[in-house]
Amino acid sequence: MNNMTEEIKVIDILPRMLSADVAAIELFKEINKISDNDIILDFKGIDFMSISFAQEYSSQKKECTKNVTEKNLLKQDAELIKISKNIFDD
Numbered sequence: 001m002n003n004m005t006e007e008i009k010v011i012d013i014l015p016r017m018l019s020a021d022v023a024a025i026e027l028f029k030e031i032n033k034i035s036d037n038d039i040i041l042d043f044k045g046i047d048f049m050s051i052s053f054a055q056e057y058s059s060q061k062k063e064c065t066k067n068v069t070e071k072n073l074l075k076q077d078a079e080l081i082k083i084s085k086n087i088f089d090d
Helices: 021-033 051-063 075-088
Strands: 005-009 038-042 067-071
Touching: 021 038, 021 051, 051 075
Parallel strands: 005 038, 038 067
Antiparallel strands: none
């Protein structure tokens, strides 16, 4: 059983401007390929996150079976994700 934590630098997978919802889908495709269950996403170097990315990110994260956490999120991006998450919490 693999109990390791994998850290992913988002900037290595996606552009600095997270403007499209498809970017979140691509990110979670990569996450789902990883065998580890604990994933840390490092958002260092990301300059912008759109509402559509944040909404899709929250949706993908909710569907994902892995434990995904974020670090180095810009304050406004953390707020966007928090607001988007609340949309899916019925």
